[in-house]
Amino acid sequence: MKDTSAKNVHGKAGFKSAEPIVTLLVLAGLALFPTLVSSPYSLHLMILLFLSIIMGQSWNIVGGYAGQYSVGHAAYFGAGAYTTMLLMQQWKIAPWYGVWAGMAVAVVVALVVGSICFRLRGPYFVLASIAVAEILRLSTMNLKDLTNGAEGILATEIPPLTIAGKVITDFSTKVPFYYIGLGLVVLTIVVTFLVQHSKLGYYFQAIREDQDAAHSLGINLTFHKNIALIVSALLTSLAGSFYAIYIGFIDPPTVLGLDISVQIVLICIIGGIGTIYGPVVGSLVLVPLSEALRSNIIAEAIFATGAVSPTSGVGVFLKENLAHAHALIYGVLVVVVILFMPDGVLGFVRKLTTKRKGERS
Amino acid sequence: MAILEIKNVSKFFGGLAANADVSFEVAQGSIMGLIGPNGAGKTTLFNCITGYYEPSRGEVIFKGNRMNGLQPDRVCKLGMARTWQKVRPLAKMSVLDNVMVGALCRTNSLKAAREIAMEQLQVVRMDGKAAFLAGGLPIGERKKLEMARVLATKPELLLLDEVMGGLNQSESEEIVLLILDIKSRGITQMVIEHDMKTIMRISDRIVVLTSGEKLTEGTPQEVVSNQAVIDAYLGESHS
Numbered sequence: 001m002k003d004t005s006a007k008n009v010h011g012k013a014g015f016k017s018a019e020p021i022v023t024l025l026v027l028a029g030l031a032l033f034p035t036l037v038s039s040p041y042s043l044h045l046m047i048l049l050f051l052s053i054i055m056g057q058s059w060n061i062v063g064g065y066a067g068q069y070s071v072g073h074a075a076y077f078g079a080g081a082y083t084t085m086l087l088m089q090q091w092k093i094a095p096w097y098g099v100w101a102g103m104a105v106a107v108v109v110a111l112v113v114g115s116i117c118f119r120l121r122g123p124y125f126v127l128a129s130i131a132v133a134e135i136l137r138l139s140t141m142n143l144k145d146l147t148n149g150a151e152g153i154l155a156t157e158i159p160p161l162t163i164a165g166k167v168i169t170d171f172s173t174k175v176p177f178y179y180i181g182l183g184l185v186v187l188t189i190v191v192t193f194l195v196q197h198s199k200l201g202y203y204f205q206a207i208r209e210d211q212d213a214a215h216s217l218g219i220n221l222t223f224h225k226n227i228a229l230i231v232s233a234l235l236t237s238l239a240g241s242f243y244a245i246y247i248g249f250i251d252p253p254t255v256l257g258l259d260i261s262v263q264i265v266l267i268c269i270i271g272g273i274g275t276i277y278g279p280v281v282g283s284l285v286l287v288p289l290s291e292a293l294r295s296n297i298i299a300e301a302i303f304a305t306g307a308v309s310p311t312s313g314v315g316v317f318l319k320e321n322l323a324h325a326h327a328l329i330y331g332v333l334v335v336v337v338i339l340f341m342p343d344g345v346l347g348f349v350r351k352l353t354t355k356r357k358g359e360r361s
Numbered sequence: 362m363a364i365l366e367i368k369n370v371s372k373f374f375g376g377l378a379a380n381a382d383v384s385f386e387v388a389q390g391s392i393m394g395l396i397g398p399n400g401a402g403k404t405t406l407f408n409c410i411t412g413y414y415e416p417s418r419g420e421v422i423f424k425g426n427r428m429n430g431l432q433p434d435r436v437c438k439l440g441m442a443r444t445w446q447k448v449r450p451l452a453k454m455s456v457l458d459n460v461m462v463g464a465l466c467r468t469n470s471l472k473a474a475r476e477i478a479m480e481q482l483q484v485v486r487m488d489g490k491a492a493f494l495a496g497g498l499p500i501g502e503r504k505k506l507e508m509a510r511v512l513a514t515k516p517e518l519l520l521l522d523e524v525m526g527g528l529n530q531s532e533s534e535e536i537v538l539l540i541l542d543i544k545s546r547g548i549t550q551m552v553i554e555h556d557m558k559t560i561m562r563i564s565d566r567i568v569v570l571t572s573g574e575k576l577t578e579g580t581p582q583e584v585v586s587n588q589a590v591i592d593a594y595l596g597e598s599h600s
Contacts (some may be wrong), residue, residue, distance in 0.1 A: 031428045199465050199474075209451035216411065216445075217516055218437035218466035274453075 016023065022136045030182055031049030043174040044300050049287045050181030051243055056267030056279025057188035061195060063265065064159040064274035066228035067208025071131030072113070075136050076233040078256035081195035082140060085153050085250055094159045099241040107235035109136070109209035114226040121211070131257065152251025155244070175248045184242060192282055193275050195231070199245045204228050208274070236264070270337050274342030281346045293326030364389045364518055364549050364573040365410070365441075370419035372402075372409050372573075379405040381573045382419070387518070392544055393551045394581070398593070402573040403553045404446060407520050410551075411443045412436040423518065437466060442516035446523045446553075452496030456487060456506055459495045463513035474513075481509040483547060485539060501532040518549045525554060537563060545554065548592030570594070 013265045030200040034043060054079070062068050080102035089091040089099055109132065117128040140147045147153070160170040169176040202225050215221055244250045254260075263286075271282025292298060298324045303310045310319060322329075341348040363536040372380040380402045387393045408414040410421050419429040423441055431439075436462050451459050460478035461471070468583035469476050482488040485505040488500070491577055495506060504524050511519060521540070525533045533556070540563055542596075543550060553558045560567065561581040569576040569584060571593045579586060 159439040197471070199469055201464055202458065202462050202471075202474075205454055205458075206451050209453060210449045212413075212433075213445070213449035213451065214462070216413075216437060216443055217463050217510065218434045219462075220432070220434045360501065 003154075006290060018244075026274035027186070033180075034161050034178050040174055043178050045287070047181045048176065048178055049283055050178075050185050050245075050285035051239060052267055052287050054181070054184045054188050054239040054242070055264045056235060056271065056282055057192055058232050058239060059233070059264045060232075060268050060274065060279050061192060061204075062225075062228040062232035064196065064278065065201060065208065066225055067274075068118075068225055068228065069126050069260050069265070070129040070229070070232070070251075071126050071258075071265060072131070072133035073236050074230075074256050075109050075113075075129070075133040075333060076236035077240035077260055077264070078136055078140070078252075079106040079109055079233075079245070080237030081244035081250050081255040082147060082153075084241035085155065085244045086147070086282045088155065088158070088245075088301065089153055092159075094161075095241065095245045096161065099238060102241045103234050105298075106233040106240075110229045110233035111226070114222075114229045114271035118222045118225040118229075125338055130261065132259055133256060133258065137252045140256055142253045146254075146320075150251060152249055152254075155248040158245060158248075174239060177242075180242060181246075184238060187238075189229065189280075191274060196276065200224070200227065205274070268344075270334065270344055272346030275344075275346055277279065278344055278346050282344065285345060290326065290330060293322075294331055296322065298322055298329075333348070362389050362446075363387060364424060365551070366420075366422040367406075367410070368420040368422065368512050370406070370409055370416045370421060372414055374382045376575045380409065380416070380570075383573075383575045385421075385578055386563070387574065388551060390544070390547055391565040392540065392549075392563050394567040395551060395559040395570065396555075396557075396560055396584075397469055397547070397570035397576070399573075401570040403570055404522055405573075406570070407443060407522055407551075407553065411441060411520060418514065437516075441518035441520070442509045442511040442518075442520055443455045443520040444504075444515045445523055446501070446526065448507050449548070449571055450495035450498065450503050450506060452494070454495055455491065456493050456495050456498070457482065457491035459506055460509045461511040462515045463583070466514040466555055469477060477515075478509075478515050479500055481513045484512060485509045485533075500527050501535075503527070504532075504536065508536070512543070516548060518551070519543065520551045522553045523555065524552075525556060525559060533559065541547060557585075 033046065037043070055073070059070065059073050062070055080099065082117075083102035083105045084095050087098040088095055091203065096286060113129060113132050117125040141150055143149070158171045161168045161176070171177070177198035195204070203214070203219050206219060207224060211221060240255060243255065266277050267282040267286060269282070270285055271280065272278030296319065299318045302308050302318060303315060308315045308318065310316075337345065343351070362471065365387040367383055369384050370380055371378060372381045383406060385393075388458065390438075395406070397403055405414065409416045410428070412431050414557070415430050426439065428436060428439075428452065442522035452464065454462070457475070457478055460481055461474045464477035464481070465471075468477070479488060482491055485508050487502060487505055487509060490502065495504060498506060508524065525536050528536065530547065535557060540550060552560065552563065564581055566579065567581055567584045568578045569590050576589055576593055577587050579587070
C-alpha cells in the first residue's frame with residue numbers, strides 16, 4: 001500500500017506528458033460546441049456546468065488547499081451578484097465595470113471575516129462564515145430602498161459589449177454567456193494551477209496539514225489564510241456577477257442563501273478536495289444529476305427497463321413524486337459519496353487505477 | 362558567547378507553575394541537554410522559547426534579541442527551529458514537499474527550495490524516499506524527515522524534543538550521529554532526551570529540571586555525580 005501511494009506521487013510522467021494535448025483538445029471542442037449545437041437547453045446546461053466549476057474552483061483555494069472550510073461562500077457570490085446588478089440597474093454602469101466593484105466588495109467582506117475569525121482555531125471560522133453570509137442575506141432582504149428586498153432585482157436591459165465603438169455582442173443569445181463562462185473556467189483553473197505551483201500553494205497545504213508544524217516552519221498563519229480567502233472571494237464574486245447577468249434576476253435566497261454555500265462545498269467534496277480537477281469532476285457529477293432529478297428522466301428510465309409499468313400504481317406514484325424528491329435523492333447520493341469515497345470521485349478513481357497498476361507490476 | 366539566554370523564565374497555567382524562575386545560557390555551537398522526569402516542564406520551556414507560549418515572567422534572549430511575545434513564524438525566521446515530541450509530518454504531501462516547506466522559509470523560489478530540500482534529505486539519508494507520501498512513513502523515518510525539514514529552515518539554534526523517542530537502537534544511533542554532524546556544522550542545539558547514556562554522550566552541558574524548577578546545571582559528569590539529581594531523577598529509575 002505504501003509503495004503504491006508513493007508511486008502515485010511521482011509515477012505520472014506518462015500521464016503528464018499527454019496532459020497538455022488532452023487539455024487543448026478539450027478546450028478546442030468546448031470552443032466549437034456552440035457552432036455545432038444550437039439548442040438553447042444544451043447551451044444552458046453547459047453554462048450551468050461552467051458556473052459550477054468556477055464556484056467549486058474558487059472555494060477549493062481556501063477550502064481545499066488551505067484547509068479552511070468556509071460554509072459561507074454565498075456571501076462572496078452574493079456580493080458579486082448584487083453589486084454588479086445594482087450598478088447596472090440603478091446607475092446604468094455596464095457589468096464589465098460592475099464586476100470589478102463586485103470583487104472589491106467581496107474582498108472587503110473577506111477581510112472582515114478573515115481578520116476576525118482567522119485569529120481563532122477550530123470551528124470558529126466555519127461558524128462565522130455561515131453567520132456572515134446570513135447577515136448579508138438578511139440585510140439584503142431588509143434594506144429595501146437599496147436592494148428591493150425580497151422582490152429581488154430584474155435585469156431589464158444588458159448594455160451591448162463594445163470595444164472601441166464596435167459592438168462585439170448584444171447578449172441576445174446564450175452564446176456570449178457560454179464563452180464568458182468558458183473563459184472564467186479557464187481563468188479559475190489557471191489561477192489554481194499557479195497557486196499550486198508556487199510558494200503560496202506549498203504554504204496553504206502545509207497549513208491544511210498541520211497548523212502548528214506550519215507555524216514553526218516560518219509560516220505566518222493568519223496572513224496566508226487571509227490571502228487564500230481573498231483569492232477565493234475574488235473568484236467567487238466573479239461567479240456571482242456572471243450568474244446575475246446570465247439569469248437576469250436575483251433575490252436574497254438564490255444568491256445569498258445557505259444552500260448556495262453548501263452547494264459550493266459539495267462540488268469540491270464530491271469531486272475531490274485540494275486537486276485541480278476535483279471541482280471539474282464534482283460539477284460533471286452534480287450538475288447533470290440535479291438536472292436529471294428535477295426532470296422526470298429517472299422515472300422514464302425506470303419505465304424503459306420494463307421493471308415498472310408506467311400505468312401501474314407504483315409507476316404513477318414514481319411519475320408524480322420522483323421529480324419532487326430530487327432534494328432527498330440528491331442528499332442520499334451525497335452521503336453515499338462521502339461515506340464510500342472520502343477523497344471524492346477523483347480520489348476514488350485514482351485509488352482504483354493505482355491499485356490496478358500495483359497488481360500488474 | 363551565549364546564543365540563547367533564559368532569564369528567570371516562569372510559565373503559569375492557572376495556579377500551576379509549569380516553569381518557575383528558570384535561568385541558564387546556551388553557548389554558541391554547543392549542545393545543551395535538557396533532562397528531567399515526566400512533567401518537569403521541559404516541553405513547556407521549549408514552547409516558551411519558540412513562541413508557542415509567552416513566558417508569564419522572565420525573558421528569552423536569542424542573539425541579543427528579546428523573544429518574548431514573538432510568534433513562532435518570526436522565531437523561525439530569526440534562526441531558531443524546533444522539532445516536536447509527537448512528530449508532525451504534513452501527511453498528504455510528499456517527503457520532498459515537506460522539506461521544501463521548510464526551505465521556503467529562506468527563499469521564494471521553488472527551484473532553490475527543491476535544491477535545499479534535496480541537500481537536507483541527503484544529510485538524513487532519505488533522498489531515496491523523496492517522492493513518498495510523508496503520512497506513509499514509519500516512525501524512524503518520520504523523525505528523520507522532521508530533522509531534515511527543520512534543517513532546511515537554516516537554523517542557528519535547533520531545539521530537538523525527544524527525537525529518539527520510540528526509536529530502536531540502530532535508529533537512535535543514526536540520530537545521534539546526525540546530531541553530532543549538525544554540531545560539526547556549527548549549529549547550536551538544545552536536546553530533550555530521556556535516555557541518559559545518549560544525553561551524557563552528546564551534551565556539552567546539561568540542565569536538569571524538576572517540577573518546573575532548575576535543579577542543577579553542569580557538565581554531564583557534574584550532573585550525574587550530583588546527589589540531588591540522583592535522588593530526583595535517576596533515583597526513580599535506578600532504585
